[in-house]
Amino acid sequence: MEYSDPIFVVIKKGILHFLHGFLPEWTVVIISIMLSITAIAIFGPVTMMYLTWLERKVVGRMQNRWGPNRVGIFGLLQPIADGIKMLTKEDIVPQDADKVTHFLAPVMVVIPALLVFSVIPFGRGMTAVNLNVGLLFFLAISTLTTIAIFMGSWGSRNKFSLLGGMRAVAQMVSYEIPMVMSVVPVILATGTLSTVSIVEAQLGGKWFIFTPWGFFAAIVFFLCGVAEVNRTPFDLPEGESEIIAGFHTEYSGMKFALFYMAEFMSAFAISGLTVTLFLGGWGGPVLPSWAWFLLKTYALIFIMIWFRGTLPRFRVDQLMGFAWKLLLPFTLLNIFVAALWQILPSPKNLLVSGIAEAVILVIVFFASRKDSPTKRTYIFAD
Amino acid sequence: MSGIPVSYYVIFSGLLFSIGLYGVLVRRHVVGILMSIEIIINAANINLVAFSRYVAAKPEMGQVFAAFVIVLAASAAAVGLAIVLSVYRNRRTIYTDEINLLKW
Amino acid sequence: MGYAYLIPLFPLAAFLIIIFNQKRLGHKSALVAIGGVALSALLSTGVILQVIGGTTYHDTFDWIRIGGMQLNFGILIDPLTAMMLFVVTYVGSIIFIYSQGYMHDDPRFPRFFAYLSLFMFSMLGLTLSNHFVQLYIFWELVGLCSYLLISFWFEKDSAANAGRKAFITTRIGDVGLFIGILLLYSVLGTLQFRDFTPEFLSQKGAGHETILTLACILIFAGACGKSAQFPLHVWLPDAMEGPTPVSALIHAATMVAAGVYLIVRSTPIFSAFPDSLKVVAVIGTITACMAGFIALTANDIKKVLAYSTISQLGYMMAAIGVGGSTAGAFHLMTHAFFKALLFLGAGSVIHGAHTQDIREMGGLFPKMKITALTFLVASLAISGVPPLSGFFSKDEILTAAYESGNMIIYYALLVTAFMTAFYMFRLYALTFLGKPRKDIHAHESPAVMTVPLSILAVFSVVVGLPGSPYMNHWFQTFLHGGHPEEIHAIPFVVQCSIGAGLSGILLALILYLALPKVPEFLAKIFKPLYLLSSNKFWMDEFYQAVFIKPAWALGRLLFKFDQNIVDGAVNQTAVQTLNLSAVQRWFDQTVVDGIVNGVGAVTQWTSGVARKFQTGLIQNYLFVLVVGFILAIIVQIH
């Protein structure tokens, strides 16, 4: 452990020290930055490739199939094959599409997905940039995806794309709010916005998920995250059965691959952030920290895939109702519970806030169930 | 980046401001005007933050007020766009020089 | 005793509750109404006990102040009020319970109880009021309620007309009452009952005797209207079109008694001016005789009772007239009970036999025992058979009449007593005894109706006792507010009244059971009398001929006048106006318009210039603003 834990850090240090010998100082700084960037830039796509593989395997097993098993052992080379296929496909641009936007969209959608990796603590001392507003940075950057998706949907002059884009934007904007709200208790508890110090606050098994507020906040956060990355059951923007492929209907080849990559990377990032915020980040015994981190993250990703294998798709009004009527009030009240937890002395606060949590949960649930979305009444269609 | 003089920011925000003002004066599209207004507000914010960093009495003062400004901008955008939508619903146009009921 | 204020409020609350959600309450509305009246009965029991304990209560608060003149509302509780409260609340609650059964199948069940509650409220208000104006207000409210309830089944024309008739007829009296009140105020400057002490009247009313007498007579006219005295009695028989509980509550027990109550209330004034008392006595006697006489031949069960009511009210009036106001009040109370009982019994009969014509009934006794028995009790009571309540009160009245020395009145009343007994038992015989003349499937009414009957029967037996010599006239003493008035029963009078009652009863039974041929025979002999009676002295026809026809004629005349003369004048004026205006028109068009147009033209021209500035484009304005702003800055700095 002592040697395996900081292994990557050590490697970087080594490289830098080696370069330090014959390069001027500022180049070293730049190179160190470059190193982190390259690491992420490699890590992201690879993760994405093997996430696709994982997803196809798991869903396959769930549907009693084998999934990819031809290319390489266990089909492990399948993603590479896919990549090659993607790269060699023809890149089609609709005739009267808005060329610029249509081209920029996939690029714009990948950028934030890569940027957010820079604040995720992959392990002890393995955070690319330790911003003192890292958490907020993550949230802010991930909203940029909205714009990108909108560009794509509007740029490729297509009804279905536009519908998908509309849906995507509405959904993301709606779910951003409970997401941020569910993060607030953590900030309340740790008093910092930096992801690193949030993880350090949870070291020694004091994971926030073990507190009443943390438990529910974690669930809400994770759900909102799933909605943010448009995965089942929140995958309305690209619901195949309704609007062909949503905002990336008109995309093919590498551009499409970029959208896909963005989706999977942000899925990974969301899981990673959930781990960081509530599951104690890289904290954990025996195994090296980064291993712990990846373990937890992949567990969450497995849950996401599980969702996809199990759950049907929401309906638009149900989606909105869920966000605005159930999650938002619940997260708001959750903040107060967290405050209770903070001010009360140690043994008492567990009881009190637990009870408060339960009461709030029940109240919000029943209050929102009264007007929970029922069958839609169609105004225009008849 | 302490090397950058405050006048640089002031000029920057001044230019931004006048560009926004130009937009407000010239655009026919109402949403365009709203966007230009956003530019203006941002210019003002830059000034606030810059001065709070360089010459203010307290370091956080300007940022606090910049935050207020942002909130106001948000509400302005919300209301303005709502008005745009209802106008569009009633008059089927969003060009300012076609919305001239006040003329006579 | 401040809680006395609450007494009228419970029925009011009930009224509001019911009227605003009739649909929701449905048949539960009856419970609400009964609850309301029962509560006020409870409270008034407390009040009565305190009054018997010897306390009286008078409270008042400002209502209107106009300059010096000041009207104030309030409540006055003295023995008389206590008695009225007793009658109204108790009879009222019993009748409420009864009518729950009687009206059970009516589609407008809740509304009925709403109206009843409203009536209850206004009647209690009337009873408690300490002030002529307040009394007048509630007086009118009561009138309104009676109108609503008489024409409750307004689908029937007869009911609607009856309601209208009652309203208008009483209104005539009420106008009198109003003027009377105004006269009183103009002379005496106060309208509170308790101010009318003999000495006050003697020293304040000195020199105004005629006016005050007139005022009294006018007030009495109001009383006539309400309690159906001689000239204005015509509405009461028709009022029988309303539901029977209404007839029992309003037109037998309480509202018609309000007139008597009013007179008793203002006895001090009346006794200060004896002439008015004479009028009261005469009218009362006439009414008593005439109504009794009509009742002899009436064939509708409720009509008979109506006329008997009228004559009994006449009795009370006469009693007051001859100076026995306590006797009148006493009779009022006893009468309220047994007459209510009679009406409810009649209602139960109608409910069971589905007819009102006594010639179609007969032999109902075995079919509806309770009704028959209670009815018998009431009949005995009203015909003055000792020791039932009617006897004592009637005896009081006769004594008073005898002592007043006015023998005509005395004998008239005696005859009336005889007639009362006679027609009551004619009614009883025709209805219950003998053998059925028509096969009507009569059946006993439900308990909710028979139980109140029994209760009332008990009352009408015992309620006379307080006033009887056995309790040495405790009631009269009580009414007189403690100090006893000496009442010595005159044997002769007693014998007379008993004799009259019994002879009437016997005669009736003989005529209508033993030898039923005789009545027709008698009718043939005394043809004119019979006609007189059965046509109710041609009162309605008389009014039709004397008042209503002329009114129409006058109306037509006025119409003609309008058509020819007034319209002619108007048209002439119009023509002249036209000519004049032609001249003015020329002036206008040339001179005035010239000026106006000139001004207009100038304005238009200038504004045409000014308009150039007003492009309506916000951005132009903004542009000018910005330019000005920039210039301002530059100027500021240089």
Add this chain to the structure above:
Amino acid sequence: MDVLHCLARFGFIAATLVTLAAAVMVVSLRNIFHCALALILVLLGVAATYISLKAEFFAVIQILLYVGAIMTLVIFAIMLTSKIADTTVPQTNRQSLVSFAILAMFDVFFIGSVIKTSWKVNAVTMAANVDAKVLGMAFMNEYVFPFEIISVVLIVALVGAIILGRSDQ
């Protein structure tokens, strides 16, 4: 380290220039949707400026609020109103040239006067770094009243927006 400084300053200047260019695009492009995209660029540039002023928190807020929320609103509005990419419609009114001239004049004058003035720099504020905590303290202590007012204003504005934007059926 001065090399890094030069780089940073160069980057910053580039950022400002890009921002200005984007702003010009916002007011001049014919396709209103492209204008919105350009505006996003402007906002990001402003955020960069904030970072250069050591107001990272504020920069992040800028992105979160403007790019995340307001711009989404704007784009929605653009979508809901029609004739977006119809480039035949003139997008500027008749007073464009003259106002351009006026504003250019103003800018020249403005820049001149700004350069002429000598700004005294407050060392304390230069040294201080304003992070979320400080701002929070400021909001909750001495600026609490305007803070409350502003939140009320926000709520009122949102309610008004909802009522205005509600479609009539």
